[in-house]
Amino acid sequence: EDQVTQSPEALRLQExxxxxxxxxxxxxxxxxxxxxxQDPGKGPEFLFTLYSAGEEKEKERLKATLTKKESFLHITAPKPEDSATYLCAVGEGGGGNKLTFGTGTQLKVEL
Amino acid sequence: DAGITQSPRHKVTETGTPVTLRCHQTENHRYMYWYRQDPGHGLRLIHYSYGVKDTDKGEVSDGYSVSRSKTEDFLLTLESATSSQTSVYFCAISDPGLAGGETQYFGPGTRLLVL
Structure with missing residues (x-):
């Protein structure tokens, strides 16, 4: 059974x-x-897809990396507008194009 | 914006009543999905469709049925709503046959409260 675990559950950062x-x-x-x-009261907004170990993708202050067992979302010099819940999901082999989601990390960036 | 709308956006209903949620897309994506999101559980797949009249069950399908008679519409029905079905429901779309097509794009969600 596919499993996805995200940590920490919540993170508070200074700008x-x-x-x-x-x-x-x-x-x-x-x-x-x-x-x-995902912002409160909204649907999840797509950020990145990674397919193979060693792959990296960047968008503004965010960079995602992938190994064979885990992925990291690096946030460089965050701003208050980066506050949101960040969700990770894996697509499984076989039919259906199904995703298994983690429970998310709630990020709060303070001034 | 993946051209996905959900209706209604909010609904309050009573236990035992039938409820239908609608997902509408404007870009002819082949796959459509229904998820529910609850605290501590993350997003869980209820049902999905891989074409008109082609549907299959997800992880938490008990108590739910779906129909897709047109490419653009995917309906989720709670035959007899229960309080455990109080949740936020999200529709998503994808096109696995295209490059990068495994990516799913989500609608704005429907908040359902079953009293």
Whole structure:
């Protein structure tokens, strides 16, 4: 059974204080590791897809990396507008294009 | 914006009543999904569709049924709502046949309260 564990559950940062969020996973056949951002009362917003170990993707202050067992979302010099819940999901092998989600990391960036 | 709308956006209903939630997309994506999101559980797949009239069960399908008679619409029905079905429901779409097509894009959600 596919499993996704995100840590920490919650993180409070000062503006400009860089940090990383972790997503560890077990899956029988990885068909993508996905990162989403979710603001309160909204649907998840797609950030990145990673397909193979060693792959990295960047967008503004965010950089996602992937190993065979985990992914990191690095946040460099965060701003208050980066406050959100960050969700990680893995796509499994086989049919259906199904995703298994972690429970998320709630990030709060303060002035 | 993946052109996904959900209706209603909020609904309050009573235990035992039937409820139908609608997901509408404007870009002819092949796959559509229904998830529920609850504190401590993350997003869990209820049902998904891989084409018109082609559907399959997800992780938490008991008490739910779906229908897809047109490409653009995917309906989720709670035949007899229970308090345990109080949740936020999200629709998503994807096109696995395209490059990067495994990525799912989500709608705005429907908040359902079953009293």
């Amino acid at each position: 400009g204080e860089s940090s990383s969020l972790n997503c560890s996973y077990t899956v029988s056949g990885l068909r993508g590791l996905f990162w989403y951002r």
